[in-house]
Amino acid sequence: MPAEKQPIPSVWARPRPKREQPSLSRDRIVSEAIQLLDTEGTDALSMRSLGARLGAGATSLYRHVANKDELIELVVDEIYGEVRVPAADPARWRAAVTESAHSLRSMVLRHPWVASVLGQVGLAYLGPNLMRQSERMLALFKAAGFAVDEADQAMKLLIAYVIGMTTSEAAYLSVLARSGQNEQDWLESLRPTTEQALQDYPLLRDGRTAEQTRDPEQIRAESFVYGVERILDGLETRLTRPPAC
Structure with a gap:
């Protein structure tokens, strides 16, 4: 039976x-x-x-x-509704994808808890907001010239990068918030400990020294943009390479 x-x-x-x-x-x-x-x-x-x-x-x-699992599905889909994905336009597909990536990053940083619950969300991809945003982002890659299957892979690659970067960033900002200090003061208070830890690592030390006088928020934003741009550079080569014989 x-x-x-x-x-x-x-x-x-x-x-x-x-x-x-x-x-x-x-x-x-x-x-x-x-x-x-x-x-x-x-x-x-x-x-x-x-x-x-x-x-x-x-x-x-x-x-x-x-149950609570269903509640998590609902709240995750609700905040995905905050993500803004521009209309597809072949002439500006890179700019549109970049805007989408920034919007997704901003959403996660507004709701830093989302990164910790994504693995608990069973059928999140069936949520109406997430499906709508996925459809619009797929349209961006389709407008760029990708076939549907590769457009899907490109979209997943970009989202994985954004979620990965913002998960670390959100965790860092949560620690910062608990300290009760602004970011610059927090980093300044850690400087003696950081410098001591970097004594035997000259490349890391030189990089940190160069960043000491810069706005830490701007550094985080630039690091994020660098990754998005390199992903798009790589994807663009897929569109410009000659067809296989």
Whole structure:
């Protein structure tokens, strides 16, 4: 006898409840969850704590969201709606892709907790905002001249770079925020320890010395842009190389 099929554990794999309490909608739950995550981080998020903020019991939340995993899917898709992807234009595909990368970076830095939950999001790619943004970004690479399959690979490459860079950056900024100092003062307070640690590493030491008088925020932005530009340089060679015989 065949085993009974189990439901797919994703909010995107089941119908949205037809009736919602006027005072407690799924949209309101998601909005409050994002505020909680932004101010207190992932450790503070539970159905009980969220219910308390909403003035409702956890049981009331379960009428709209089956569990915390579904809630994470919903909040991730909601903030992906903040990402701006320009319309496809063959004449400015590099500029449009760069704008998209910057918008994605800005979104992650506004919501630094997202980097830590992406691995928990089961069917995130089925979320309406993420699907819409993916479609628009694919159109950018398609307009550049990539075939559909390579456009998909190019998009995934760019997103992987942005998420990787901003995950590290967001973690660093979280530590900075907990210190209660601005970035310049924080780095200045660490200078003696840093210089001591770099004594036996001349190349690293020279690089850090050259950066001491520069705006650290600008350095982070330039590092991000450098990576985006090198990725696009590499992708552009795919468009200009002669066809195989």
